Amino acid sequence: MKSTQNIFKVNIATEEHIAFADELCKLYEESAKQRGTGIAKRDPEYIKGKILQQKAIIAVTPDNQLAGFCYIETWEGKNYVANSGLIVKEEFRHHGLAKKIKKFVFDYTKKKIPNAKIFGITTSLAVMKLNSDLGYKPVTFSELTQDDAFWTGCRSCVNYDVLTRTQRKNCLCTGMLFDPKEEKKKSFEGILKIEKKIPAKLKTPKAQRIKIVKSAGRSKANKK
Numbered sequence: 001m002k003s004t005q006n007i008f009k010v011n012i013a014t015e016e017h018i019a020f021a022d023e024l025c026k027l028y029e030e031s032a033k034q035r036g037t038g039i040a041k042r043d044p045e046y047i048k049g050k051i052l053q054q055k056a057i058i059a060v061t062p063d064n065q066l067a068g069f070c071y072i073e074t075w076e077g078k079n080y081v082a083n084s085g086l087i088v089k090e091e092f093r094h095h096g097l098a099k100k101i102k103k104f105v106f107d108y109t110k111k112k113i114p115n116a117k118i119f120g121i122t123t124s125l126a127v128m129k130l131n132s133d134l135g136y137k138p139v140t141f142s143e144l145t146q147d148d149a150f151w152t153g154c155r156s157c158v159n160y161d162v163l164t165r166t167q168r169k170n171c172l173c174t175g176m177l178f179d180p181k182e183e184k185k186k187s188f189e190g191i192l193k194i195e196k197k198i199p200a201k202l203k204t205p206k207a208q209r210i211k212i213v214k215s216a217g218r219s220k221a222n223k224k
């Protein structure tokens with residue numbers, strides 16, 4: 001597949017992008033209809049709010065037309081963050097644009113709220129692939145935010161009855177979670193592995209000094 005992703009500018013959305021709010025809501029609605037499931041319905045005012053709070057990422061074409069979008073939602077204070085509402089306009093799909101937007105919003109979220117668990121729920125194989133590449137793991141809904149406001153957002157999904165019937169334990173979406181603690185644990189384990197490779201007797205400067213002094217003495221003795 002030839003990648004044309006570099007022609008798009010991906011950035012934090014600003015006031016000038018508020019004009020795209022209506023178009024975005026129509027895109028969400030059409031895409032949900034097409035897929036027979038989908039993104040919870042969004043109101044243009046909600047999208048405008050996300051843009052004004054600097055919680056939205058936008059991709060535009062070289063002539064500043066809307067190409068893709070995604071926004072950040074925080075739950076349970078700032079314990080959980082969802083990178084939600086990922087969408088790429090149909091004519092720009094399959095060129096790696098969603099990948100670029102997802103990576104941008106993921107890095108931006110980690111910088112903005114470093115200790116938050118980042119999660120999403122999705123039926124989309126493309127999104128599952130993108131999330132896995134970023135280090136998300138599939139989890140049961142019990143691992144996600146229990147904030148009622150998040151799950152209320154599913155009300156406009158055609159499968160909402162399944163979610164309520166199972167007391168929010170599962171639905172057709174797969175839950176995926178990135179835990180920053182796990183990432184820190186992994187990088188710490190990586191450091192420990194490197195440490196193990198250094199012979200224990202050479203690990204501390206003190207041990208190194210003793211070795212040098214001892215070998216210096218030995219060479220003097222040899223000279224005599």
Ligand SMILES: CC(C)(COP(=O)(O)OP(=O)(O)OC[C@H]1O[C@@H](n2cnc3c(N)ncnc32)[C@H](O)[C@@H]1OP(=O)(O)O)[C@@H](O)C(=O)NCCC(=O)NCCS
Pocket residue numbers: 031039085086087088089092093094095096097098099100121122123124125126127129130
């Ligand atoms: C899902 C969506 C955002 C993908 O956008 P895109 O720009 O075409 O995605 P990319 O080109 O960046 O592809 C990302 C990965 O998903 C894969 N992919 C893309 N579309 C796919 C599809 N329909 N089925 C399976 N895999 C798909 C790509 O092959 C790529 O995987 P790879 O890195 O292993 O090659 C886009 O199809 C869309 O807007 N759909 C409607 C809205 C939607 O479903 N949003 C997600 C709601 S959770």
